[in-house]
Amino acid sequence: VGRDPRHDILFEPIQIGPKTLRNRFYQAPHCTSFGSDVPGAQAYIRAVKAEGGWAAVNTEFCSVHPSSDSLPLVSARLWDEADVERLSLMTELAHEHGALAGVELWHGGCVVGNLESRLPARSVSQMTDESLYSSSCYELDKAGIREIQRFYVDAAKRAVSAGFDIVNVHGAECGAITQHFLMAKFNRRIDEYGGSLENRSRFWVETIERVREAVDGQAAVTARLCVDTLNDSPLGIRAGEEAYGFIQLADPYVDFWDLQVGGWVAAEWAGDDVVASRFAGEFSHREMIAAASAATEKPVAAVGRFTNPDTMAEAISSGDIDIIAAARPSIADPYLPAKIEAGRYDEIRECIGCNVCASRFPQAAPIICTQNATLGEEYRRGWHPERFTQAQNADRDVLVVGAGPAGMECAVVLGKRGMRRVHLVDAASEIGGCMRRIAAYPNLGEWGRLTQYRQVQLDKLDNVEVILDTRLEADDVFEYGAEIVVIATGSRWRADGMNGPTQSTIPGAEADNVFTPEEVFDAGGSIAGDHVVVYDTDGYFTAVAMAQMLMGAGKRVTLLTPFPNLSPYMFLTGEAFRVNRELRAEGAEIITNHALLEIEGTTLRGCHAFSPAPLEWSADSVVLVTQREPIDRLYHALKAAPDRLAAEEIEAVYRIGDCVAPRLIADCVFDGHRLAREIDSDDPATPLPYRRELTPLPATLPDLVGSGA
Amino acid sequence: VKTVVAVKQVADLDDLDGEPVRKRINEWDLFALQAALDLGGEVVAVTVGDPGTEEVLLQCLARGAERAVRIDASVADPLAVARLLAALIERESPDLVLCGTQSSDAANGAVPAAVAGQLDLARVAVVRGLRLVDDRLELDRELEGGLMEQVSVALPAVVSVQTGINHPTQPNLRAFKRADKTPRETITPQQLGFDVAELEAAAGARVRRLVRPGAGESRATMLDGDPAEVAERIWEIIGARVPA
Numbered sequence: 001v002g003r004d005p006r007h008d009i010l011f012e013p014i015q016i017g018p019k020t021l022r023n024r025f026y027q028a029p030h031c032t033s034f035g036s037d038v039p040g041a042q043a044y045i046r047a048v049k050a051e052g053g054w055a056a057v058n059t060e061f062c063s064v065h066p067s068s069d070s071l072p073l074v075s076a077r078l079w080d081e082a083d084v085e086r087l088s089l090m091t092e093l094a095h096e097h098g099a100l101a102g103v104e105l106w107h108g109g110c111v112v113g114n115l116e117s118r119l120p121a122r123s124v125s126q127m128t129d130e131s132l133y134s135s136s137c138y139e140l141d142k143a144g145i146r147e148i149q150r151f152y153v154d155a156a157k158r159a160v161s162a163g164f165d166i167v168n169v170h171g172a173e174c175g176a177i178t179q180h181f182l183m184a185k186f187n188r189r190i191d192e193y194g195g196s197l198e199n200r201s202r203f204w205v206e207t208i209e210r211v212r213e214a215v216d217g218q219a220a221v222t223a224r225l226c227v228d229t230l231n232d233s234p235l236g237i238r239a240g241e242e243a244y245g246f247i248q249l250a251d252p253y254v255d256f257w258d259l260q261v262g263g264w265v266a267a268e269w270a271g272d273d274v275v276a277s278r279f280a281g282e283f284s285h286r287e288m289i290a291a292a293s294a295a296t297e298k299p300v301a302a303v304g305r306f307t308n309p310d311t312m313a314e315a316i317s318s319g320d321i322d323i324i325a326a327a328r329p330s331i332a333d334p335y336l337p338a339k340i341e342a343g344r345y346d347e348i349r350e351c352i353g354c355n356v357c358a359s360r361f362p363q364a365a366p367i368i369c370t371q372n373a374t375l376g377e378e379y380r381r382g383w384h385p386e387r388f389t390q391a392q393n394a395d396r397d398v399l400v401v402g403a404g405p406a407g408m409e410c411a412v413v414l415g416k417r418g419m420r421r422v423h424l425v426d427a428a429s430e431i432g433g434c435m436r437r438i439a440a441y442p443n444l445g446e447w448g449r450l451t452q453y454r455q456v457q458l459d460k461l462d463n464v465e466v467i468l469d470t471r472l473e474a475d476d477v478f479e480y481g482a483e484i485v486v487i488a489t490g491s492r493w494r495a496d497g498m499n500g501p502t503q504s505t506i507p508g509a510e511a512d513n514v515f516t517p518e519e520v521f522d523a524g525g526s527i528a529g530d531h532v533v534v535y536d537t538d539g540y541f542t543a544v545a546m547a548q549m550l551m552g553a554g555k556r557v558t559l560l561t562p563f564p565n566l567s568p569y570m571f572l573t574g575e576a577f578r579v580n581r582e583l584r585a586e587g588a589e590i591i592t593n594h595a596l597l598e599i600e601g602t603t604l605r606g607c608h609a610f611s612p613a614p615l616e617w618s619a620d621s622v623v624l625v626t627q628r629e630p631i632d633r634l635y636h637a638l639k640a641a642p643d644r645l646a647a648e649e650i651e652a653v654y655r656i657g658d659c660v661a662p663r664l665i666a667d668c669v670f671d672g673h674r675l676a677r678e679i680d681s682d683d684p685a686t687p688l689p690y691r692r693e694l695t696p697l698p699a700t701l702p703d704l705v706g707s708g709a
Numbered sequence: 710v711k712t713v714v715a716v717k718q719v720a721d722l723d724d725l726d727g728e729p730v731r732k733r734i735n736e737w738d739l740f741a742l743q744a745a746l747d748l749g750g751e752v753v754a755v756t757v758g759d760p761g762t763e764e765v766l767l768q769c770l771a772r773g774a775e776r777a778v779r780i781d782a783s784v785a786d787p788l789a790v791a792r793l794l795a796a797l798i799e800r801e802s803p804d805l806v807l808c809g810t811q812s813s814d815a816a817n818g819a820v821p822a823a824v825a826g827q828l829d830l831a832r833v834a835v836v837r838g839l840r841l842v843d844d845r846l847e848l849d850r851e852l853e854g855g856l857m858e859q860v861s862v863a864l865p866a867v868v869s870v871q872t873g874i875n876h877p878t879q880p881n882l883r884a885f886k887r888a889d890k891t892p893r894e895t896i897t898p899q900q901l902g903f904d905v906a907e908l909e910a911a912a913g914a915r916v917r918r919l920v921r922p923g924a925g926e927s928r929a930t931m932l933d934g935d936p937a938e939v940a941e942r943i944w945e946i947i948g949a950r951v952p953a
Contacts, residue, residue, distance in 0.1 A: 397882040423882055459723070462731065467879040481883025 003343035007309045009316050011341060013055075014299055014323065017220040017255025019100055019165050021055035021323065024316060025337040026301050028258065029058040029104035029168065029224065030327035031361040032376065033074040036062075038693045039086035041366070042076070043093045044379035049330050050099035052386075053337030057094050058102035059087065061170055064155035065148075066117035068107040068177075072364045075106065078155040084162045091163030102166030103159045104224060105152055105211070109177030110137040110186070122148065124180045124203075125188040145193065148177065149207050156214040167219045169208050172226040173273050174263030178204045179226055182246060185235035197242055201249045208253045222301075223250060224258040227292035228285070230272050239288035247295035256299040258325060259292055261285040274328065275305070276575045277353020277446035282311045290320040301325040307332075307350040309340045331357050332371040335386050346456050349385075350449045356666045359572035370666040371450060373409060373673035380690040383677060388416040392680035396651070397421040399482035401472055401634065404433020405665050406657025406672035407488030408454040413676030415461035422464040423482070427471035431455060433490050434658070437521050438665075441545035442552065450665065474637035478644055483651045484679065487635040488672065491628040491658035493517050499537040499626035501562040501595055506535075506624065508599030513621045517542050520623050525553030529620025533604060535596045536561040536625045540569040540664075543625040544579055547588050550623070557588045558619065562595040562609050596622075628662035635659060654685055710750040710841065710864075713803040714742045715794050715824070716769060718762040719814040720919050730919050734765040737809025739772075741870040743877040745807050746773045748841055755797055757790050759783050763893055770888035771880040778894040780901070782908065785815070789911055791823030796901040798828060805846065806867040810835050814919075821869035831866040837874050 011023045027049050034042035046057040062076035063069065077083045091101040110123035113132055121129075121137035122144060128136045140148065152169065159167050171178035180186035181203040187194050193202050204223075212221045227243035229236035237243055239261070247257065262272025262285070275284060283289075283304030293300040301323035306312045312324045329336055332351035339347050349371050357375070360367050369375040374383040391414075398419050400411045403426035411424040430436065432451040439448035458466050477485055493516040497506025508514065515527050532555045536543030544567055547557045559566055566583070570576035583590065594615070598605040604617040635655045638645065645653065656675050657668035678684050716738040721731040745752045754769035756762050757780045766777035780793045798806055806825075811818035818834075825832030837857065838849035850858040851871050862868075880888075898908050930946075932939045 397886070399882060421882055421885060460731065465879070470879065476881075479883060480881045481886050 003341060004309070007313050007340055009313050010309065010324065010337075016166070016222070016299060018217050019220045019255075021100065022098060023053065023055045023337060023341075024312075024322065024324050025054045026258075026323045026325045027054045027057040027330045028260075028301070028303050028325040028327045029060055029102070029170070030331070031060040031074070031358075032367045033360060033364055034366065034376075035060065035074045035076045036078070036083045036086045037074070037695075038366075039089050040379040040691065040693050041376065042087070043089040045367075045376060046090050046101070047093035047097060048378050048385060049334040050094040050097035052330075052333075052335035053341060054099055054330060054334075055337075056100040056102050056166060057090075058104055058166070058168065059090065060104065061106040061175070062087075062103050062155070062159075064105050064107050065151035067114065067119045067122055067148075067151070068109070068112050069114045069117040069119070070108060070112055071115040072113075073361060074364050076103070078103070078105070078158045078162070081158075084158050087162045087164075091165075095163065100165035100220075101163060102168055102222075103162070103164045104168040104170045105155050105159070106170040106175075107148055107151060107177045108175060109180045111175050122177075124177065124186050125194070127180075127186050127188065139189075142191075145203060149203075149210050152207050153210050153214040156211045156219075160215050160218045165219050167211060167215050167221055168258060169204075169211055169221070169223045171204055172224040172258075172260050172263075174226060174229065178207060178223075182242070183229070183235060183237060185229075185233065197245045198249065201246050204246070205250045205253065208250050212253045220255040221253065222256050222258045223254050224260060225292075226261065226263060226273075227259050228261045228288040230262045240291035243292040244295040247292060251296050251298060254298060256301060256323065257293070257296055259289050259300055259302045259321075261288050272574075274355055274358045274574050275353075276355045276573060277305075277351075278443035278575060279578055281446075282306055282308060283315055286315070286320060293321060299323055303327060305329060305351055305353060307336070307348060309345070312340075328353070328355075328357060331367070331369045331375055333385070334372070334375075349453050350446075352447045352449045354447060354665075355573035355575065356664060358574055359569065362572050368666050368670065370664075370669060371453065373666075373670045377690075380692070381677075381688075382691075383673075388413065388677075391417040391419060393484075394418040394680075395420055396483040397481065398423070398484040398486060398679075399477065399480050400424045400486045400488060401477065402426060402433060402488035402490055402657075402659065403428075403431035403466065403468075404488060404490045404657060404668065405435060405450060406659075406668040407433065407486070408451065408458070408672070409669045410486055410488060410656055410672030410676045411464050411466075412454055412457045412461065413673050414679060415458070415464035417676060417679065419463060419484075419679070422461075423467055423480075424458065424464060425467045425470050425472055427469070429469050431458070431466060431468070433488075435665075437518070438541075438545075440521070441541070442548040444541070444545070450669070472634070474634060474641070477634065477638060478641075478648045478650070483649060485638065485650055485653045486675065487632070487638070487653065487655040487659055488657045489631045489634055489659040491630050491662035493542075493625070494627050494629050495624070497535075497596075497599075497624050497626050498629075501537050502597070506596060506599060506626075509624060511599060511601070513602070514599055515621060515623045517546055517623065517625055520546050520549060525549035525551075525555065527553075527555075527621055527623075529555070531556045531558070531619050532621045532623060533558045533560050533596075533617065533619040534623045534625060536563075536566070538625045538627060539563060539567060541567065541575075543567060544570070544583065546623050546625060547583060548586075551586055551588065558617070559583070559588055559590045560594055560596055560604075560606075560617070561590075561592055564592055564609075566590050566592060591617075628658065630659045630662060632659045652684065710748055710804040711753070711801070712745040712748060712750060712805045712807055713753045713755055713798050713801050714738070714745045714769070714774070715806065715808045715820065716742065716754055716756050716765050717809070717812050717820075718756065718758055718765045719812050722814060722919075732761070732764070734768050735809050735812045735814075737811060737813070737870065737872055738765075739768075739809075739877040740872050740874050741807040741809050742769055742772055742774065743875045744839060744870050745805075747875060748805070748839075750804075751775050753778060753801055753803065755780065755794060757782055757784065757793050766893050767885070767888050770891045770893070771884040772878065773880075773884075776894060777891070778896060781895050781897050784908065786911075787815075787817050787819035788823050789908060791820050791827055792908075792911070793898060793901065793903070794820070795824050795827035796903070797896065798824065800901070802865075804864045806830070806865065808867065808869045810869045810871050818869070821867050825867035828867070831862045832868070833860055833862060833866065834869045835871050836868050837871050839868065839870075839874075
């Protein structure tokens, strides 16, 4: 059984100037925090995608010069030959797997801190970016403009010598000087580089033209353009108007277009270029992309968090776009094209749109994925998303207790590693663990894909049995007959208000009008009282979900948090702005910078984060979203009886996921995967060391010259 | 009581793309086996198939069957299967024969009736409850529309069991380990007195390959839109096919 013929269109090669994409799958530039300084990880993450069938793989944004130094955020760099050498590893491996390699040339203008290079920021106009404190920039004069264009040209030449097949002039996400010239928001010039649409386009068009000359037919040239800044501001870009004009002006100099919508950097747009599943599904910017792409006959690539081949095929056959660009879908499943090509649709590991991948970029931390535990681990741990080795101890039977994110993943990987029998046992009547609740939170339905993918995998593995409606106590585990026992019993919310900011419980938390998130969920939001205070010291999605559920049940909700912002983690995932906006629009009151210290009846006592002066609020009920605690009773009961374990011939008891320490879902999936990958190591409880990419010590040490004290 | 439970390894119809197609024990048979275990006494699991079908016998042993017998023959025709089973059942002379009401792959539901016919025994189908009262079996049969029929039969008898009659227990790994060590019996059609050539000739239908119709061959169409639009479309489709 092959693929549906309707999807054949996705596998038609397409010419992009001097190069050919072997199919329509284009891994759009996306951040990894590997840049060019962590070349092994950079090369391998892209190589696995190339192997998985992507016709092109791209770097993340790639700085053209030290005057665009993104630290602490990690970009790739093409500043000199050392960077060329490091990025060559990526192009080489991409080519080995038959893919083209692309690089996204970038100068950040006024949005860079230049924390490493210590150069002052240069900008279109003397406009200060909101993301930098007490730092501004200088306006480029004509010579300065020429100099920046030279940076692009020199970097483009280096890109060709590094083996890149596609040179992308980045002008999108509101974080590139090229786009700043285009936008009236940043461009207040009165010379020929400012004012009219044609003038504002001049720098960008000239730069693309010069890059085209520089690569001299050795690479395809594209431009990533933000076609709509989504801000309803006259200072922004509208798809059918300015973007249409920009595309017409630069069209002769590109081989294809890479179009996107929204931005990451500026607060008002943040997150809209990687719109989370809680806000939108596949190809949600379609109208804007179609309006802009009407301006060109050249092939158009656009992202849309595509995971469904039907949507992809229709996007192409309708003529709206020609190339399926994808960042997050390629992160969740590097083998997405190969699986569609082979008609292995049920094997697709669909992106859940949680944006935990994106959350790593502002933390300058290596990229991770909730769905794909191997992401970012290709080089340093040698993990391949689709390949597994037979375990050395595959003759053992394994019992996994708890079918949440960690337990499901562990059982799947143990199954793929050929363990004789794996029993995944859960007390509930379906698998998923905490995901049974979380995926039913308002707007988080797509997160259910985490369970759905694993359900399909578990069904396919003959050596894995899923046993539901079965609660195992320590005696049951002792007598179960497994040589290896893995405990994955998850976590629960603290009911006593224990929280990080005060490291204390909250007196009064035991009262009948104080609820945990589990209780609110089980009641469908219909808890006692009309006015409910949700107290959040967790900082991620749970408090938001509680507020939405309670409001859905007709409650008046006040969100109270000691943090300076509600759900600070959502600033990392790019969800914060819209979530804050929507909660307020729906009538939620949000009080930040205040700690809750005590509950007495309907009186809540606390203080401001910076003042001990007592304050009071009132509410009928309180929901405490403070912190979770591991459910580890079973684990400790087993570990406390080593003689019994020995007598029952249980070789090892491990614990994974939230029952070790409550964490991000992605970290729990990773934990389960990691244990299964290393189930036959000398000490599976302790992760094997990973390869570190360290810069070698200098051969000779420089002298510090000069005289003085 | 001594009960023979006839079990079948079925193809997982959700996995026809699998290479090879995934096989598992017929879901109905798990309920039949559990019913036998709940009655107590000796439980003998029997299947007809090649050595690859022993996995279902292992499942039965792990679940508590005392013995497991495979009749070594690759036949798919319900009547041929029934003849083989009947011959073995005659040898075992049980008090009761339990089967699943149907198999999830072929869904003929023919074997239990054919076995009863071969052995000239009473046969009760689609049973949702059974109780041993003295030397008779009292049974609840499922009828259409939620109706139930109560029947009482003398033993031995052939009873086919509906899903949901009980809660099959899931054996733990220790039970599988024990089952691994329990010898499984194999018997050939010749040992049961069959002429192989004759059986071959009588085997009738056999499964050569399991395939899912390709997407291009599908004649199903999904209709999108609000109820009024969908109704309109349905009307058009019917109109185009029904002569005026």
